[in-house]
Amino acid sequence: MMPQEKVMSGNYAAAYAAKLARAEVIPAYPITPQTSIVEKLSNFIADGELNAKMIDVESEHSAMAACISASSMGARTFTATSSHGLSLMHELLIWASGARLPIVMAEVSRAMAPPWNVWADHLDVIAERDTGWIQVFCESNQEVLDSILMLYRLCEMEDIMLPAMAIMDAFILSHTLVPVSIPDQESVDRFLPDFRLDLPIETGKRMVVGSVAKPDQYMEFRYKMALAMDKAAGRIPEVEEEFDRSFGRSYGGMIEEYRCEDADHILITNGSTVSTARYAVNLLREEGKKVGLCKLRVFRPFPAEEIQKVISDAASVGVLDRSFTFGHGGAIFSEVRSACYR
CATH class of the missing domain: 3.40.50.970 (Thiamin diphosphate (ThDP)-binding fold, Pyr/PP domains)
Structure with missing residues (x-):
């Protein structure tokens, strides 16, 4: 069928x-x-x-x-x-x-x-x-x-x-x-x-x-x-x-990389925000800016090694959270920062 x-x-x-x-x-x-x-x-x-x-x-x-x-x-x-x-x-x-x-x-x-x-x-x-x-x-x-x-x-x-x-x-x-x-x-x-x-x-x-x-x-x-x-x-x-x-469908496993191969700047986010971020990356690429997107698909278990690999050559990394840990900051940001120094 x-x-x-x-x-x-x-x-x-x-x-x-x-x-x-x-x-x-x-x-x-x-x-x-x-x-x-x-x-x-x-x-x-x-x-x-x-x-x-x-x-x-x-x-x-x-x-x-x-x-x-x-x-x-x-x-x-x-x-x-x-x-x-x-x-x-x-x-x-x-x-x-x-x-x-x-x-x-x-x-x-x-x-x-x-x-x-x-x-x-x-x-x-x-x-x-x-x-x-x-x-x-x-x-x-x-x-x-x-x-x-x-x-x-x-x-x-x-x-x-x-x-x-x-x-x-x-x-x-x-x-x-x-x-x-x-x-x-x-x-x-x-x-x-x-x-x-x-x-x-x-x-x-x-x-x-x-x-x-x-x-x-x-x-x-x-x-x-x-x-x-x-x-x-x-x-x-x-x-x-x-x-x-x-x-015939896949989503990248733990994370999905979008236009990250040569990116100087990488945005990390999750959920429905990813679709908007994907569009923004395309617009910035049209302006000649080397921007990429890392979709955080799985939050637990946290894909620390995968994120380390994708952002290792980036000049800057931005994290867009849709939550806030009071007294500490964004949860995804905290996890990404921790992954950088594991």
Whole structure:
């Protein structure tokens, strides 16, 4: 079968991705601007297009608790949230990664109140960078769909087994309609095999879950998580190469370089801002200025070596953040500066 092209929002692209991935359990709580993701998935289920269980809960904290339960039993699990909803999940984000559960979440990045602001800002996501989740920022609606499929493929690998967020900017992507290529189900099934958990929780079977670990044992668990995150950095380009062979699209792996080969000045940014930055680079090139763009696609694990390499010959580097760490500065800027001196 051939892929279909439909005009849709970033939110619908996320919903189609979860459908194509054959998500089995979808716990969710609505919050602007992600609500239409789970509404669309509810429609898919009601219309018989997706064989999944939608769990309507009373809060985002409960949504992640249900995700943990479902994934622990071996179900491919999906959810979506935004802003204060993500913050309410914080405690259980750490549990999900510590339990090594490959949950995939669409996160529509939105400003935190006060004052109330439902538009794009990365503070909600940046505040969760240390929870052990893989974080991928998407530039376009197409990248939202593709990234969710690739994240399921990555996260369910036996030596990774970590949760992940596919992040899109509020309204700029979530509610803007553009053409998106939707792969056929047969091709996705070949790319993404069924999820099988080695040791799922089973009803009626006695098991010990979440027991106490002494400090030395606890350190071992955290060390293994760190190793898995490091391995993910190597596997992300591999998964993308496989995706490219299957569907003819790729996004550069951890970062994407744009006109950086001879650039004297390089701008680093992420999310939907990349599209504007790409246009600005083209205009500056027409003026004879050697400017390049480094798209930071993956924020966790952070691509320090890749960034070192791309900016090594530049005379100047600019970093454009969509968040601010109070008392320290921009989060991406801090990470890039740290990468320069590793």
